[in-house]
Amino acid sequence: MHEASIMQSVFEIALGKLEGSGYERVDSISLRIGRATGVVSDALKFAFEALKPGTPFYGAALVIDEVPVGGVCLSxxxxxxxxxxxxxxxxxxxxxxxxxxxxRELDLTGMEVS
Ligand SMILES: [Zn+2]
Structure with missing residues (x-):
């Protein structure tokens, strides 16, 4: 997976929510990542740190909730x-x-702004 481009999309979605909200800074972003997506949390965190300088995310924390793979046997x-x-x-x-x-989750589940 391309964690940097995933993080870029997360930033774009979060910026869209920030725009017009009256807030200027993002304090934290919460993501829910399913293990079956193959997305590596550490790589996401690395991309987050690399992308955030000079953005409203510069002081933000990234919270990742990893979801184990699971389901129901039809037999x-x-x-x-x-x-x-x-x-x-x-x-x-x-x-x-x-x-x-x-x-299989790959969701932006929460965002704190100030
Ligand atoms: Zn079974």
Missing amino acids: CGEDFSTDERFVFQCPACAGSRLDITRG
């Missing part, structure tokens, strides 16, 4: 979570008909 109904980034088999019955419901 046995097991609701599972895993530390792996990808899952091909149900951990309970080894079935392969899975409905992955968590881990």
